[in-house]
Amino acid sequence: MIKKYIVRLNDSERKELTQMVTRGKVAAYKRLHAQVLLKADISDKGPRWTDQKIADTFDITVRSIERIRKRLVEKGLDGAISRARGGGSKRKLDGEREAYLIALACSDPPQGRCQWTLKLLADKMVELKYVDTLSYETVRRVLKKTKSSPGKK
Numbered sequence: 001m002i003k004k005y006i007v008r009l010n011d012s013e014r015k016e017l018t019q020m021v022t023r024g025k026v027a028a029y030k031r032l033h034a035q036v037l038l039k040a041d042i043s044d045k046g047p048r049w050t051d052q053k054i055a056d057t058f059d060i061t062v063r064s065i066e067r068i069r070k071r072l073v074e075k076g077l078d079g080a081i082s083r084a085r086g087g088g089s090k091r092k093l094d095g096e097r098e099a100y101l102i103a104l105a106c107s108d109p110p111q112g113r114c115q116w117t118l119k120l121l122a123d124k125m126v127e128l129k130y131v132d133t134l135s136y137e138t139v140r141r142v143l144k145k146t147k148s149s150p151g152k153k
Contacts, residue, residue: 003051005069007040013077014038014045020081032058033081036068097130098142104128105143118143 009017017034020026026034035058039049051062072080093101104124109116118136121143125134 003069005066005073006042007037007046007069007072008043009037009041009046010043011045014041016077017081029083030081032060033068036060036065037072037077037080040065040069092131092134092138093142097125100128100130101125101139101142102146 017038020034021031021038036054039047039054039057040051042048049057051065054060054065055062067084068080071084101121105116105121110120110124113120118139121139122134122136125131125139
């Protein structure tokens with residue numbers, strides 16, 4: 001298999017990574033990433049280890065090594081050493097919309113109902129155009145954070 005992202009460290013990068021590995025106070029993941037990059041280095045001074053040998057030595061997956069190499073090429077040394085930021089999803093409800101949801105949950109339930117359900121609250125928030133879509137699970141998480149219990153009187 002041909003590697004798409006090649007690790008070629010210069011002297012200053014190699015020195016910085018070596019210090020990181022030998023220094024006492026470094027986060028474990030940073031030390032591991034530094035060790036992986038040092039072993040994956042294919043320059044003249046690098047050991048040129050295969051990904052499988054690195055994976056076996058440090059007890060990580062080959063895919064993790066590929067991601068570390070990719071971050072080195074795309075984001076530089078600091079990006080490769082630090083943890084990758086998760087994409088995550090954008091919050092559906094900001095503080096203002098959460099306040100509307102809580103106020104709605106504390107209000108009287110719809111006619112014919114003795115209390116609000118999570119699904120009814122989600123549907124009402126969409127109906128009132130506070131959000132385009134809203135799952136009952138999001139409603140549950142928001143209401144779980146509050147200390148009030150709107151269902152109990």
